[in-house]
Amino acid sequence: xxxxxxxFIIFFxxxxxxIVIIKNRKFQHLYLLFASFLFFYYSNNYxxxxxxxxxxxxxxxxxxxxxxxxxxxxxxxLTLSIIGNLGLLGFYKYADFSISQFNDLGNSLGLAMxxxxxxxxxxxGISFYTFQTLSYTIDIYRGKLEPSESLGEFALFxxxxxxxxxxxxxRASHFLPQLREKIENLKTNVKLRQVVxxxxxLKLGLTIMALGFFKKMFFAxxxxxxxxxxxxxxxxxxxxxxxxxxxxxxxxxxxxxxGYSDIAIGIAMILGFKIPINFNKPYFATxxxxxxxxxxxxxxxxxxxxxYIPLGGNKKSYGRIYLNVSIVMFLGGLWHGAAWNFIIxxxxxxxxxxxxxxxxxxxxxxxxxxxxxxxxxKVISIIITQYFVFLAWLVFRIQDLxxxxxxxxxxxxxxxxxEQVIQLISLNKFPVILIIIxxxxxxxxxxxxxxxxxISRIKLRYWFSFLGSILILVLIFETGPxxxxxxxxx
Numbered sequence: 001x002x003x004x005x006x007x008f009i010i011f012f013x014x015x016x017x018x019i020v021i022i023k024n025r026k027f028q029h030l031y032l033l034f035a036s037f038l039f040f041y042y043s044n045n046y047x048x049x050x051x052x053x054x055x056x057x058x059x060x061x062x063x064x065x066x067x068x069x070x071x072x073x074x075x076x077x078l079t080l081s082i083i084g085n086l087g088l089l090g091f092y093k094y095a096d097f098s099i100s101q102f103n104d105l106g107n108s109l110g111l112a113m114x115x116x117x118x119x120x121x122x123x124x125g126i127s128f129y130t131f132q133t134l135s136y137t138i139d140i141y142r143g144k145l146e147p148s149e150s151l152g153e154f155a156l157f158x159x160x161x162x163x164x165x166x167x168x169x170x171r172a173s174h175f176l177p178q179l180r181e182k183i184e185n186l187k188t189n190v191k192l193r194q195v196v197x198x199x200x201x202l203k204l205g206l207t208i209m210a211l212g213f214f215k216k217m218f219f220a221x222x223x224x225x226x227x228x229x230x231x232x233x234x235x236x237x238x239x240x241x242x243x244x245x246x247x248x249x250x251x252x253x254x255x256x257x258x259g260y261s262d263i264a265i266g267i268a269m270i271l272g273f274k275i276p277i278n279f280n281k282p283y284f285a286t287x288x289x290x291x292x293x294x295x296x297x298x299x300x301x302x303x304x305x306x307x308y309i310p311l312g313g314n315k316k317s318y319g320r321i322y323l324n325v326s327i328v329m330f331l332g333g334l335w336h337g338a339a340w341n342f343i344i345x346x347x348x349x350x351x352x353x354x355x356x357x358x359x360x361x362x363x364x365x366x367x368x369x370x371x372x373x374x375x376x377x378k379v380i381s382i383i384i385t386q387y388f389v390f391l392a393w394l395v396f397r398i399q400d401l402x403x404x405x406x407x408x409x410x411x412x413x414x415x416x417x418x419e420q421v422i423q424l425i426s427l428n429k430f431p432v433i434l435i436i437i438x439x440x441x442x443x444x445x446x447x448x449x450x451x452x453x454x455i456s457r458i459k460l461r462y463w464f465s466f467l468g469s470i471l472i473l474v475l476i477f478e479t480g481p482x483x484x485x486x487x488x489x490x
Contacts, residue, residue: 097338212262
C-alpha cells in the first residue's frame with residue numbers, strides 16, 4: 001500500500017477516526033497492531049508470515065538472552081537471532097543474484113552452468129524490519145535494554161505501519177517507552193499509554209505529511225521522468241547531460257526517500273508517537289563523514305553502532321580504521337540491493353570516508369584551518385563533497401556497468417558545448433526549474449532551520465491555504481498513476 005494513493009488516505013482516515021473513538025488503551029494498542037498487520041498484508045500478502053517469524057523469533061530469543069546467566073548461552077541465542085533474521089533476508093534478497101553470478105562464473109570457465117533462478121519476490125520492508133529486530137536482541141545481549149514482557153507490545157514496535165516498509169529504522173530503546181504510561185519508567189509492570197490526539201501534534205504532523213507528499217509527488221515524480229529519459233541509454237550522451245542527470249537523480253532520490261520519511265514521521269506524530277528524523281540537509285554536508293551524519297540517519301547510525309564499533313571503530317590502528325569503514329560501506333551498499341552497482345556504490349563511499357580520514361590523520365591541522373571555518377571555506381567544502389556524492393549517484397542509478405563507466409568518465413572529463421547545454425535546458429525547462437527551486441528551498445531551510453515548524457505555527461487560515469496550495473500543485477502536476485517510492489525496492 002503506497003502512501004501516495006487514495007487507498008492509503010482512506011486507510012489512514014479510518015485508523016485515525018477509530019483511535020479517537022476508542023478510549024480503552026489495551027484496545028487502542030491491539031487496534032494499531034491489527035492496522036499495521038493489515039497494512040503489511042495489503043502490500044505483501046502471504047509474505048506477512050516472514051514478518052511474524054521475525055517477531056516471534058526475536059521476542060522469545062530476547063527474553064531467553066536476558067534470563068540466561070551463562071555468556072556462552074547468550075552468544076548461542078544471539079547467533080540464532082542473527083542467523084534466523086539474516087538468513088531470511090539473504091535468501092529472499094540475494095539468492096537469485098548469487099545463482100546468476102555462479103552461472104556467469106561457471107560459463108566463463110567453460111562449465112556450461114544453467115542453474116534455474118528461483119524468481120523470488122522481495123518482501124517489502126524486509127531490509128528495514130530485519131535491522132530493527134536485530135538491534136533489539138543485540139541491545140539485550142549487551143545489557144543496554146530489558147526485553148519487552150508483552151509479545152503484542154514488541155510486535156507493535158516492529159510492525160508499526162508508518163515506518164514498516166521503508167523506515168526510518170526504529171530502536172526499541174526509543175519506541176517501546178512511548179507505548180507505556182510513564183516514558184521515563186522502563187519497568188515492565190507499567191501500564192500501556194493511552195493514545196491521545198493533541199491539536200499541536202495534529203497540526204505539525206499534517207504539515208510534515210503535506211511537505212512529504214509535496215517532495216514525492218511534485219518534485220521526485222516529475223524530476224524522475226527526466227532522470228529516466230537521461231539514463232535509459234546514457235552511452236553516447238555528452239558530459240552536461242550526464243552531470244545534469246546525476247544532479248537530477250540526487251534531487252529525485254532525496255525528495256522521494258525523505259518525502260517517505262516525512263510522511264511516516266507526520267503520521268506517527270498525529271498518533272502521538274515520535275520517530276526520529278532521517279535526513280538533515282545532506283546536500284550541505286562539508287565532508288563524506290558529515291554527509292553520512294545527515295543522510296539516511298537511521299541506517300548510518302545502525303551501521304555505526306552494530307558494525308563499525310564492534311569491528312573496532314576508531315580505536316584500532318589507522319590501517320584497521322580505513323579497513324573497517326570500507327567493510328561497513330561495502331555491506332551498506334550490499335544492503336541496498338543485490339546488484340553490482342549497489343556494491344560499487346558502497347565501496348565508492350567507503351573510499352571517500354577512508355580518504356577523508358587519511359587526510360585528517362596526515363594533516364591534523366587541516367580541519368582547524370581558519371579558511372575552512374570561513375564562509376568561503378565551507379562553500380568550497382560543500383561543493384567538493386557534493387561533487388563526489390553526485391558522482392556516486394550515477395553508480396547507484398545505472399545498473400549496466402558499461403553505462404556506469406561511460407557516465408563516470410563523462411562526469412569527470414567534460415566535453416560539451418554551449419549549444420548542447422542550451423538545447424538540453426530548453427527541452428527540459430520544467431525539471432530544471434524544479435531542481436533550482438529545490439536547492440533554493442533547501443538553502444532557506446539550511447539557513448533558518450526546519451520549515452515545517454515555522455509553517456505549523458502560522459495562523460489557521462494561512463495554514464489551510466498552505467495545505468490547499470500543495471494539494472493544487474500536486475493535482476496539476478501529477479505524473480499519472482501513483483509511483484512507487486524508490487526505497488520500497490530495498
